[in-house]
Amino acid sequence: MPSAPPASAPAPSARDRVLDAFESILISQGERAATLEATATEAGVSKGGLLYHFGSKDALVEGLLARLVELVEVDVERIRTAVTGPIDYFLRSSLNLESDLDRAIIATTRLAQGSHPRARDALKEMQVSWFDVIVEVVGDRALARTIMLIGDGLYYNSALLPGGLGELDPKSDDMDEVIALVNTLVAAHARA
CATH class of the missing domain: 1.10.357 (Tetracycline Repressor; domain 2)
Known part of the structure:
Protein backbone atom coordinates (compact mmCIF):
# COMPACT_ATOMS: atom_id res chain seq x y z
CA MET A 1 0.00 0.00 0.00
CA PRO A 2 1.36 3.50 -0.78
CA SER A 3 2.83 5.26 2.22
CA ALA A 4 1.17 8.36 3.59
CA PRO A 5 2.76 11.68 2.60
CA PRO A 6 4.50 13.79 5.23
CA ALA A 7 2.13 15.97 7.26
CA SER A 8 3.21 19.14 5.44
CA ALA A 9 2.68 17.73 1.94
CA PRO A 10 -0.75 17.92 0.35
CA ALA A 11 -2.51 14.60 -0.10
CA PRO A 12 -2.02 13.17 -3.58
CA SER A 13 -4.95 13.51 -5.95
CA ALA A 14 -7.02 10.45 -6.82
CA ARG A 15 -5.37 10.47 -10.26
CA ASP A 16 -1.90 10.43 -8.69
CA ARG A 17 -2.94 7.68 -6.25
CA VAL A 18 -4.09 5.58 -9.20
CA LEU A 19 -0.79 6.12 -11.03
CA ASP A 20 1.15 5.39 -7.82
CA ALA A 21 -0.81 2.17 -7.34
CA PHE A 22 -0.32 1.07 -10.95
CA GLU A 23 3.39 1.81 -10.66
CA SER A 24 3.65 -0.09 -7.37
CA ILE A 25 1.91 -3.19 -8.73
CA LEU A 26 4.07 -3.16 -11.86
CA ILE A 27 7.23 -2.96 -9.74
CA SER A 28 6.29 -5.59 -7.17
CA GLN A 29 4.17 -8.04 -9.17
CA GLY A 30 4.59 -7.32 -12.86
CA GLU A 31 2.29 -6.31 -15.67
CA ARG A 32 -0.09 -9.27 -15.46
CA ALA A 33 -1.05 -8.36 -11.91
CA ALA A 34 -1.55 -4.69 -12.79
CA THR A 35 -5.19 -5.01 -13.76
CA LEU A 36 -7.65 -2.15 -13.52
CA GLU A 37 -9.34 -3.87 -10.57
CA ALA A 38 -6.08 -4.44 -8.69
CA THR A 39 -4.97 -0.89 -9.38
CA ALA A 40 -8.26 0.57 -8.13
CA THR A 41 -8.07 -1.54 -4.96
CA GLU A 42 -4.44 -0.56 -4.33
CA ALA A 43 -5.28 3.12 -4.89
CA GLY A 44 -8.30 2.99 -2.60
CA VAL A 45 -10.72 4.10 -5.31
CA SER A 46 -13.61 2.39 -7.03
CA LYS A 47 -13.12 0.98 -10.50
CA GLY A 48 -15.46 3.75 -11.69
CA GLY A 49 -13.19 6.28 -10.01
CA LEU A 50 -10.19 4.83 -11.80
CA LEU A 51 -12.06 4.86 -15.13
CA TYR A 52 -12.97 8.51 -14.58
CA HIS A 53 -9.25 9.38 -14.73
CA PHE A 54 -8.08 6.61 -17.07
CA GLY A 55 -10.69 5.16 -19.41
CA SER A 56 -8.71 1.99 -20.13
CA LYS A 57 -5.52 0.18 -19.22
CA ASP A 58 -3.92 1.74 -22.31
CA ALA A 59 -4.81 5.18 -20.93
CA LEU A 60 -3.27 4.18 -17.60
CA VAL A 61 -0.09 3.12 -19.40
CA GLU A 62 -0.02 6.44 -21.25
CA GLY A 63 -0.47 8.26 -17.93
CA LEU A 64 2.53 6.44 -16.49
Missing part, protein backbone atom coordinates in the same frame (compact mmCIF):
# COMPACT_ATOMS: atom_id res chain seq x y z
CA LEU A 65 4.62 7.21 -19.58
CA ALA A 66 3.63 10.89 -19.39
CA ARG A 67 4.73 10.88 -15.73
CA LEU A 68 8.10 9.43 -16.76
CA VAL A 69 8.57 12.11 -19.42
CA GLU A 70 7.82 14.87 -16.89
CA LEU A 71 10.23 13.41 -14.33
CA VAL A 72 12.97 13.05 -16.94
CA GLU A 73 12.51 16.67 -18.05
CA VAL A 74 12.97 17.79 -14.44
CA ASP A 75 16.03 15.54 -14.07
CA VAL A 76 17.65 16.87 -17.26
CA GLU A 77 17.21 20.43 -15.99
CA ARG A 78 18.76 19.40 -12.66
CA ILE A 79 21.72 17.91 -14.53
CA ARG A 80 22.21 21.17 -16.46
CA THR A 81 21.98 23.41 -13.39
CA ALA A 82 23.59 21.26 -10.68
CA VAL A 83 25.74 23.32 -8.35
CA THR A 84 28.19 20.42 -8.07
CA GLY A 85 28.35 20.11 -11.85
CA PRO A 86 26.46 18.05 -14.40
CA ILE A 87 28.72 14.99 -14.26
CA ASP A 88 28.70 14.88 -10.46
CA TYR A 89 24.90 15.15 -10.39
CA PHE A 90 24.39 12.63 -13.19
CA LEU A 91 26.61 9.97 -11.61
CA ARG A 92 25.29 10.41 -8.07
CA SER A 93 21.72 10.25 -9.37
CA SER A 94 22.54 7.14 -11.41
CA LEU A 95 22.07 5.08 -8.26
CA ASN A 96 18.66 3.58 -7.56
CA LEU A 97 17.59 5.74 -4.64
CA GLU A 98 13.94 4.68 -4.94
CA SER A 99 13.03 8.21 -6.02
CA ASP A 100 9.88 9.00 -7.99
CA LEU A 101 12.01 8.86 -11.14
CA ASP A 102 13.51 5.49 -10.19
CA ARG A 103 10.04 4.06 -9.55
CA ALA A 104 8.74 5.38 -12.88
CA ILE A 105 11.75 3.90 -14.70
CA ILE A 106 11.32 0.48 -13.11
CA ALA A 107 7.56 0.43 -13.77
CA THR A 108 8.12 1.49 -17.38
CA THR A 109 10.77 -1.20 -17.75
CA ARG A 110 8.20 -3.79 -16.63
CA LEU A 111 5.87 -2.56 -19.36
CA ALA A 112 8.69 -2.57 -21.92
CA GLN A 113 9.42 -6.20 -21.06
CA GLY A 114 5.84 -6.99 -22.03
CA SER A 115 3.81 -5.86 -24.97
CA HIS A 116 4.24 -2.10 -24.82
CA PRO A 117 6.50 -0.72 -27.55
CA ARG A 118 5.63 2.83 -26.39
CA ALA A 119 7.28 1.99 -23.05
CA ARG A 120 10.45 0.91 -24.87
CA ASP A 121 10.31 4.14 -26.87
CA ALA A 122 9.89 6.19 -23.68
CA LEU A 123 12.96 4.53 -22.14
CA LYS A 124 14.98 5.20 -25.30
CA GLU A 125 13.85 8.85 -25.29
CA MET A 126 14.89 9.09 -21.64
CA GLN A 127 18.38 7.85 -22.45
CA VAL A 128 18.68 10.21 -25.43
CA SER A 129 17.70 13.15 -23.18
CA TRP A 130 20.42 12.27 -20.68
CA PHE A 131 22.95 11.55 -23.44
CA ASP A 132 22.28 14.88 -25.16
CA VAL A 133 22.88 16.88 -21.98
CA ILE A 134 26.09 14.96 -21.23
CA VAL A 135 27.30 15.60 -24.81
CA GLU A 136 26.59 19.32 -24.23
CA VAL A 137 28.79 19.21 -21.14
CA VAL A 138 31.74 17.17 -22.42
CA GLY A 139 31.57 18.05 -26.11
CA ASP A 140 32.25 14.53 -27.34
CA ARG A 141 29.83 11.70 -28.13
CA ALA A 142 32.23 8.84 -27.29
CA LEU A 143 33.11 10.39 -23.94
CA ALA A 144 29.43 11.05 -23.20
CA ARG A 145 28.63 7.42 -24.07
CA THR A 146 31.35 6.28 -21.66
CA ILE A 147 29.87 8.40 -18.87
CA MET A 148 26.41 7.06 -19.67
CA LEU A 149 27.69 3.48 -19.47
CA ILE A 150 29.30 4.21 -16.09
CA GLY A 151 25.93 5.56 -14.95
CA ASP A 152 24.21 2.43 -16.26
CA GLY A 153 26.67 0.27 -14.31
CA LEU A 154 26.04 2.24 -11.14
CA TYR A 155 22.29 1.85 -11.60
CA TYR A 156 22.55 -1.87 -12.34
CA ASN A 157 24.62 -2.50 -9.24
CA SER A 158 22.38 -0.48 -6.95
CA ALA A 159 19.06 -1.73 -8.36
CA LEU A 160 19.79 -5.37 -9.09
CA LEU A 161 22.69 -6.26 -6.80
CA PRO A 162 22.01 -4.40 -3.55
CA GLY A 163 24.85 -4.91 -1.11
CA GLY A 164 27.12 -6.07 -3.91
CA LEU A 165 30.71 -5.06 -4.48
CA GLY A 166 29.81 -2.27 -6.89
CA GLU A 167 27.09 -0.67 -4.79
CA LEU A 168 27.96 2.86 -3.71
CA ASP A 169 26.33 5.40 -1.48
CA PRO A 170 25.86 8.72 -3.30
CA LYS A 171 27.80 10.55 -0.58
CA SER A 172 30.55 7.98 -0.03
CA ASP A 173 34.27 8.46 -0.54
CA ASP A 174 34.11 5.69 -3.15
CA MET A 175 31.57 7.69 -5.16
CA ASP A 176 33.73 10.79 -4.81
CA GLU A 177 36.64 8.79 -6.25
CA VAL A 178 34.59 7.58 -9.22
CA ILE A 179 33.46 11.14 -9.98
CA ALA A 180 37.01 12.48 -9.62
CA LEU A 181 38.25 9.82 -12.04
CA VAL A 182 35.55 10.69 -14.59
CA ASN A 183 36.33 14.40 -14.22
CA THR A 184 40.02 13.61 -14.81
CA LEU A 185 39.05 11.73 -17.97
CA VAL A 186 36.92 14.67 -19.16
CA ALA A 187 39.73 17.17 -18.44
CA ALA A 188 42.31 14.98 -20.23
CA HIS A 189 40.03 14.67 -23.23
CA ALA A 190 39.53 18.46 -23.32
CA ARG A 191 43.32 18.99 -23.36
CA ALA A 192 43.83 16.45 -26.17
Whole structure:
Protein backbone atom coordinates (compact mmCIF):
# COMPACT_ATOMS: atom_id res chain seq x y z
CA MET A 1 0.00 0.00 0.00
CA PRO A 2 1.36 3.50 -0.78
CA SER A 3 2.83 5.26 2.22
CA ALA A 4 1.17 8.36 3.59
CA PRO A 5 2.76 11.68 2.60
CA PRO A 6 4.50 13.79 5.23
CA ALA A 7 2.13 15.97 7.26
CA SER A 8 3.21 19.14 5.44
CA ALA A 9 2.68 17.73 1.94
CA PRO A 10 -0.75 17.92 0.35
CA ALA A 11 -2.51 14.60 -0.10
CA PRO A 12 -2.02 13.17 -3.58
CA SER A 13 -4.95 13.51 -5.95
CA ALA A 14 -7.02 10.45 -6.82
CA ARG A 15 -5.37 10.47 -10.26
CA ASP A 16 -1.90 10.43 -8.69
CA ARG A 17 -2.94 7.68 -6.25
CA VAL A 18 -4.09 5.58 -9.20
CA LEU A 19 -0.79 6.12 -11.03
CA ASP A 20 1.15 5.39 -7.82
CA ALA A 21 -0.81 2.17 -7.34
CA PHE A 22 -0.32 1.07 -10.95
CA GLU A 23 3.39 1.81 -10.66
CA SER A 24 3.65 -0.09 -7.37
CA ILE A 25 1.91 -3.19 -8.73
CA LEU A 26 4.07 -3.16 -11.86
CA ILE A 27 7.23 -2.96 -9.74
CA SER A 28 6.29 -5.59 -7.17
CA GLN A 29 4.17 -8.04 -9.17
CA GLY A 30 4.59 -7.32 -12.86
CA GLU A 31 2.29 -6.31 -15.67
CA ARG A 32 -0.09 -9.27 -15.46
CA ALA A 33 -1.05 -8.36 -11.91
CA ALA A 34 -1.55 -4.69 -12.79
CA THR A 35 -5.19 -5.01 -13.76
CA LEU A 36 -7.65 -2.15 -13.52
CA GLU A 37 -9.34 -3.87 -10.57
CA ALA A 38 -6.08 -4.44 -8.69
CA THR A 39 -4.97 -0.89 -9.38
CA ALA A 40 -8.26 0.57 -8.13
CA THR A 41 -8.07 -1.54 -4.96
CA GLU A 42 -4.44 -0.56 -4.33
CA ALA A 43 -5.28 3.12 -4.89
CA GLY A 44 -8.30 2.99 -2.60
CA VAL A 45 -10.72 4.10 -5.31
CA SER A 46 -13.61 2.39 -7.03
CA LYS A 47 -13.12 0.98 -10.50
CA GLY A 48 -15.46 3.75 -11.69
CA GLY A 49 -13.19 6.28 -10.01
CA LEU A 50 -10.19 4.83 -11.80
CA LEU A 51 -12.06 4.86 -15.13
CA TYR A 52 -12.97 8.51 -14.58
CA HIS A 53 -9.25 9.38 -14.73
CA PHE A 54 -8.08 6.61 -17.07
CA GLY A 55 -10.69 5.16 -19.41
CA SER A 56 -8.71 1.99 -20.13
CA LYS A 57 -5.52 0.18 -19.22
CA ASP A 58 -3.92 1.74 -22.31
CA ALA A 59 -4.81 5.18 -20.93
CA LEU A 60 -3.27 4.18 -17.60
CA VAL A 61 -0.09 3.12 -19.40
CA GLU A 62 -0.02 6.44 -21.25
CA GLY A 63 -0.47 8.26 -17.93
CA LEU A 64 2.53 6.44 -16.49
CA LEU A 65 4.62 7.21 -19.58
CA ALA A 66 3.63 10.89 -19.39
CA ARG A 67 4.73 10.88 -15.73
CA LEU A 68 8.10 9.43 -16.76
CA VAL A 69 8.57 12.11 -19.42
CA GLU A 70 7.82 14.87 -16.89
CA LEU A 71 10.23 13.41 -14.33
CA VAL A 72 12.97 13.05 -16.94
CA GLU A 73 12.51 16.67 -18.05
CA VAL A 74 12.97 17.79 -14.44
CA ASP A 75 16.03 15.54 -14.07
CA VAL A 76 17.65 16.87 -17.26
CA GLU A 77 17.21 20.43 -15.99
CA ARG A 78 18.76 19.40 -12.66
CA ILE A 79 21.72 17.91 -14.53
CA ARG A 80 22.21 21.17 -16.46
CA THR A 81 21.98 23.41 -13.39
CA ALA A 82 23.59 21.26 -10.68
CA VAL A 83 25.74 23.32 -8.35
CA THR A 84 28.19 20.42 -8.07
CA GLY A 85 28.35 20.11 -11.85
CA PRO A 86 26.46 18.05 -14.40
CA ILE A 87 28.72 14.99 -14.26
CA ASP A 88 28.70 14.88 -10.46
CA TYR A 89 24.90 15.15 -10.39
CA PHE A 90 24.39 12.63 -13.19
CA LEU A 91 26.61 9.97 -11.61
CA ARG A 92 25.29 10.41 -8.07
CA SER A 93 21.72 10.25 -9.37
CA SER A 94 22.54 7.14 -11.41
CA LEU A 95 22.07 5.08 -8.26
CA ASN A 96 18.66 3.58 -7.56
CA LEU A 97 17.59 5.74 -4.64
CA GLU A 98 13.94 4.68 -4.94
CA SER A 99 13.03 8.21 -6.02
CA ASP A 100 9.88 9.00 -7.99
CA LEU A 101 12.01 8.86 -11.14
CA ASP A 102 13.51 5.49 -10.19
CA ARG A 103 10.04 4.06 -9.55
CA ALA A 104 8.74 5.38 -12.88
CA ILE A 105 11.75 3.90 -14.70
CA ILE A 106 11.32 0.48 -13.11
CA ALA A 107 7.56 0.43 -13.77
CA THR A 108 8.12 1.49 -17.38
CA THR A 109 10.77 -1.20 -17.75
CA ARG A 110 8.20 -3.79 -16.63
CA LEU A 111 5.87 -2.56 -19.36
CA ALA A 112 8.69 -2.57 -21.92
CA GLN A 113 9.42 -6.20 -21.06
CA GLY A 114 5.84 -6.99 -22.03
CA SER A 115 3.81 -5.86 -24.97
CA HIS A 116 4.24 -2.10 -24.82
CA PRO A 117 6.50 -0.72 -27.55
CA ARG A 118 5.63 2.83 -26.39
CA ALA A 119 7.28 1.99 -23.05
CA ARG A 120 10.45 0.91 -24.87
CA ASP A 121 10.31 4.14 -26.87
CA ALA A 122 9.89 6.19 -23.68
CA LEU A 123 12.96 4.53 -22.14
CA LYS A 124 14.98 5.20 -25.30
CA GLU A 125 13.85 8.85 -25.29
CA MET A 126 14.89 9.09 -21.64
CA GLN A 127 18.38 7.85 -22.45
CA VAL A 128 18.68 10.21 -25.43
CA SER A 129 17.70 13.15 -23.18
CA TRP A 130 20.42 12.27 -20.68
CA PHE A 131 22.95 11.55 -23.44
CA ASP A 132 22.28 14.88 -25.16
CA VAL A 133 22.88 16.88 -21.98
CA ILE A 134 26.09 14.96 -21.23
CA VAL A 135 27.30 15.60 -24.81
CA GLU A 136 26.59 19.32 -24.23
CA VAL A 137 28.79 19.21 -21.14
CA VAL A 138 31.74 17.17 -22.42
CA GLY A 139 31.57 18.05 -26.11
CA ASP A 140 32.25 14.53 -27.34
CA ARG A 141 29.83 11.70 -28.13
CA ALA A 142 32.23 8.84 -27.29
CA LEU A 143 33.11 10.39 -23.94
CA ALA A 144 29.43 11.05 -23.20
CA ARG A 145 28.63 7.42 -24.07
CA THR A 146 31.35 6.28 -21.66
CA ILE A 147 29.87 8.40 -18.87
CA MET A 148 26.41 7.06 -19.67
CA LEU A 149 27.69 3.48 -19.47
CA ILE A 150 29.30 4.21 -16.09
CA GLY A 151 25.93 5.56 -14.95
CA ASP A 152 24.21 2.43 -16.26
CA GLY A 153 26.67 0.27 -14.31
CA LEU A 154 26.04 2.24 -11.14
CA TYR A 155 22.29 1.85 -11.60
CA TYR A 156 22.55 -1.87 -12.34
CA ASN A 157 24.62 -2.50 -9.24
CA SER A 158 22.38 -0.48 -6.95
CA ALA A 159 19.06 -1.73 -8.36
CA LEU A 160 19.79 -5.37 -9.09
CA LEU A 161 22.69 -6.26 -6.80
CA PRO A 162 22.01 -4.40 -3.55
CA GLY A 163 24.85 -4.91 -1.11
CA GLY A 164 27.12 -6.07 -3.91
CA LEU A 165 30.71 -5.06 -4.48
CA GLY A 166 29.81 -2.27 -6.89
CA GLU A 167 27.09 -0.67 -4.79
CA LEU A 168 27.96 2.86 -3.71
CA ASP A 169 26.33 5.40 -1.48
CA PRO A 170 25.86 8.72 -3.30
CA LYS A 171 27.80 10.55 -0.58
CA SER A 172 30.55 7.98 -0.03
CA ASP A 173 34.27 8.46 -0.54
CA ASP A 174 34.11 5.69 -3.15
CA MET A 175 31.57 7.69 -5.16
CA ASP A 176 33.73 10.79 -4.81
CA GLU A 177 36.64 8.79 -6.25
CA VAL A 178 34.59 7.58 -9.22
CA ILE A 179 33.46 11.14 -9.98
CA ALA A 180 37.01 12.48 -9.62
CA LEU A 181 38.25 9.82 -12.04
CA VAL A 182 35.55 10.69 -14.59
CA ASN A 183 36.33 14.40 -14.22
CA THR A 184 40.02 13.61 -14.81
CA LEU A 185 39.05 11.73 -17.97
CA VAL A 186 36.92 14.67 -19.16
CA ALA A 187 39.73 17.17 -18.44
CA ALA A 188 42.31 14.98 -20.23
CA HIS A 189 40.03 14.67 -23.23
CA ALA A 190 39.53 18.46 -23.32
CA ARG A 191 43.32 18.99 -23.36
CA ALA A 192 43.83 16.45 -26.17
